[in-house]
Amino acid sequence: MSSGIQNTPDSESVRGEKNDVLHSEKVTTSDLMGDAFDGENREHEMGVWEAAKSHPWACLWAFVMCFTIVMESFDMFLNGNFVALGAFQRKYGVLIDAATDTYAIPTRWQSALFQAGQCGAFVGVLAAGPITDRLGYRWTTLLALVLMNATIFISFFADSLAVLTVGQALEGVPWGFFIANSPAYASEIVPLALRGACTATLQMSWSIGGIIVAAATYGYNQRNDEWAWRVPLALQWIFPTPLMILVFLAPESPWWLIRHGRKDEALRSIKRLGTGDPEKAQQTFAMVQRTVEIEAQMGGNARFLDMFKGTDLRRTIIICLMYASQNLAGNLIANQATFFFEQAGISSNRSFELSLINSCLGFVANVCSWPITAWFGRRTIYLWGTVTNILLLIILGICASIPQNSSTNYAQACLGIIISFVFAGTLGPISYTVISETSSVRLRALSTGLGRAAYYVVEIPMIYLASQMLNTTGWDLAGKCGYVWAGTACVCWVGAYFGLPELKHRTYRESDILFNRKISARKFKSTVISVTENE
Template identity: 75%
Template sequence: MSAGDIQPKSELQHGDEIAVHQSEKPEAVLANKDLMNDAFDGENHEHQEGVWESAKSHPWACFWAFIMCFTIVMESFDMFLSGNFVALEAFQNRYGVPVEGEGMVIETKWQSSLFQAGQCGAFIGVFLAGPITNRFGYRWTTILALILMNATIFVSFFADSLAVLVVGQLLEGVPWGIFIANSPAYASEIVPLALRGACTATLQMSWSIGGIIVAAATYGYNSRNDEWSWRVPLALQWIFPTPLLILIFFAPESPWWLVRHGRKDEALRSIERVGNKRAGSAQQTLAMIERTVKIEEQLGGQPTLMDLWKGTDLRRTTITCLMYASQNFAGNLIANQATFFFEQAGIPHERAFQLNLINSCLGFIANALSWPLTAWFGRRTIYLWGTVTNITFLILLGICASIAQNTSTNYAQAILGIIISFVYAGALGPITYTAIAETSSVRLRALSTGVGRGAYYVAEIPMIFLASQMLNPTGWNLAGKCGYVWAGTAFVCWLMAYFFLPELKHRSYREIDILFNRKVPARKFKTTIIDVKENE
């Protein structure tokens, strides 16, 4: 295929490039034999390339995917921070109420508000992310969100009441929503097929890194008796946005986004920046991308939110929403309030903070183990077996909390809580991000990941209230008995995944489009054969 087939004429302005792109009929592009031959070669090469080979030939793709995913560390940091505030003695003495036999305790309504405020803001952010990203691209949308993040931290840092702190969390949540909507989509588009699982799984690692920093900071400052025991950890949020902003400014834009906007010359340069130097490799990858984009164009024009609920995209959106929402039902909310959970399980105050730090570090290790796990096993297999494992440990947690309590049972509950968090961090959490990034169509990906994350927040907000109600002494005070509740909700997630979650490992985006368009049942995705020359 000649360079002219790939690159728009140099004398055309940006607006003209888009006009030319939009005037190209999908049928004409798909009838271009040279382009199609390059697309066949590009897709065959991606199928043949293994994980380690892809990582060696695309190191910059891995780097930029990780940097974009690392923006999630800010949501993680603040989520874990809110969970630790309610266990800080200085914070309890400043804003708590006296409870007989417990000392000063943050009321359930304020505890829930602190946890929920950021999620409410993020709910707004995820719906802003799709339209803004479709217009300006992943890079500039994320840069704008990082600037907003820097500004909103001031509100939380200078808050002098629980009400202002809640408002600060609400405002910080807006850029969080943009980060979480864009990161999995960008990571899945910038790396080759073999690396999609590992690179999108780094989102969960960013959560763990945030948790480790919070656990270390709150452990170090929990002995202070003044306001700096929580203001210093809040100030630590400023270490992330500016360095990330500078790095992302130099990051390549997603070639898929560029091709959809008719900027094929820039898409080619983007592919060359992140890929290997094998002769013709970049042009073959570009042809493969253009082929998939044109196939999807035949199904619809400019993407809108309403398109998510039409035809086969309704099924894809439903799977994305269910997968995202399920993150709140498999016991992971225990990890978000780990220190408080340990205390309610009967662990001494100082030891609870130590266990929280251990829990966070183990989560990081579990995230690293998820990389080879995604290379060895399918997405569906990991999710189903990971859920079954957590259901078992959640039931054991409930049983342990139901018998006569002593020091041994207290520590048993704490250890089971750590194991549940470890399984989630190594299996359920990472594979969810991989599945949602692969399920949506390329044309609707920015919108789909945003709406899917919106479903996560819709499910999380009442679940946070439920989690606080179950653990708080001013609520139901269930401690480890909450395991029964989470085991029940996790079982519902397992049932839904069994019937609805397809196996998308080793599938190109073209193949995934065809499988959904043919309405192949989820359990048959793995065995259905799609020829490289098929377009529908």
């Protein structure tokens, strides 16, 4: 409930009444409240371009942290391409056509390779929350990068599918740390106007990983020896060490520092992130401290079970559904693009070419998503992006259901590319923005970790389903899988229509108030919140 107190910069009432959640000597001075009001008003008034010019370092550090996702993306796309590599198929596959000397990796091993990393990442995201809450974003990410460097050795030197699967599972653990921390850190260090664009770079990192994999496997797919897959595996080592140096130099999130009572460090961090003007830095500091104190007095220290209580339960459900929906709207076609193209009847070499084109177009779509997030609301982008992919997936299914020839094969391939493009420009990036904005500040490290765990819970069986639908030793559906993904995407659209709130232009304090008041998701955008309200 609202405290009912209208706080003003010169008001003494913020000290008096016991039912005011700001009844604390830490935050109730009129100077601090005045600075907090000014800081929040300045956030609302700042445009995207103005924010980018005044906070270039915040943008850089957000991008660096988001770029850690490239390692998970790299391996996900790499496994998808391995099963389409001729040398890999002959080494570990089974003969399915003696006349053409055609081999294929058994469905169970395809699923194992795709799922192993996700199982490891599931462990990582659950561990990331408590560790990050204790060590901070920087040191947790540094720990994960060290672990990543070590686990790559297992995959690189693997001489069987079993060992390669174990290597992928161990590599997955640091992936979980990266994906849990990146959206949270990026959303906390940039101004309000840049939250959408900076968190959307997570999807761009996925595309960059896909481009590198597509280029590497395209270059080596003509080889007939083990280096056809060992060289792409070795390329993983180009990421961790440079990222370790950059993350070590990055400032810690001021939100995390204030939550842990390290206020002097938080103020220095705010100045490093771009707010060099002492007065503006103090205003930002006061705004952050005000929100942190409100949440602390309402909920105390962050605990895992708090995510399933009160209004935080609603936030947890939204985050989990957003993450889970990334696996249900046709995106798994992109993750297995090369294999999908082959099953659609395209030659092996041309399939690798199309996969590279698909990854490059995904990167273009990610860049296009930046202005889109600035112009349109999160809810609008998600709903329209989803309905567009539903229609395209149905068309893909129809195209695969009619008598097949060269034209229908290429039509399926083109539709697969367009579906991936739409996802990379709408659903993919905006999901990360919604996830980073929805959780309370107090529970953010735990919430993003749990949400990603929900992603893996859904993805693991969906990967098996995708492999089963595409594999010639499975159901061999090719483009007919579009019907299945269109159905699951419809479920996502309905859930988002009734449950996804609009949080664009909302500070974390305003989001807290909207959730505490139990406002309908469709009324979040129209509800007016005063800068003086505390609850």
